[in-house]
Amino acid sequence: MGKKITRIAVAGAAVAAVFGGTASTAQAAEVGTLDTNIVISLPDGRGKMTFIDNGDMFEVCDTRADGHGVEGAVIDDQGRRKITVTDGGDAGCDKGGWNVPNGWDYFQMTLAWDGGGPTVYSRSFNE
Known part of the structure; x- marks a missing residue:
């Protein structure tokens, strides 16, 4: 059970990193030089x-x-x-x-x- 929770946590972190990076890029594109x-x-x-x-x-x-x-x-x-x-x-x-x-x-x-x-x-x- 511990390995299953670890895999879910790692997968969740990867998804958050992908969406977090996308959000940052979108914000940077909204205001800039x-x-x-x-x-x-x-x-x-x-x-x-x-x-x-x-x-x-x-x-x-x-x-x-x-x-x-x-x-x-x-x-x-x-x-x-x-x-x-x-x-x-x-x-x-x-x-x-x-x-x-x-x-x-x-x-x-x-x-x-x-x-x-x-x-x-x-x-x-x-x-």
Whole structure:
């Protein structure tokens, strides 16, 4: 019986290590410095917003011809808007540049469809 309990304990520890490692990785991915572009998308294929790290550009695309546009923004960790980019009613996507500063401030992208529904948020990031 002692060997059976030991095997169960070892198996349980292995499972905990696997899931513990996964949780840590997920948390690290939620907030961090930029090392790649960030993309967020609205439900039902209504639009997307991309942060292009090379040049600090924010591209907003209305991907549905439904009479409504999309609005993307960057907010700081105090909820203040730093840039707003909208798209809708024309061909192509719209872009806006804003230099993401280096430092301790964290920023987050938001994207909303002007026909209603929930706003989508990116993970927090900084440079």
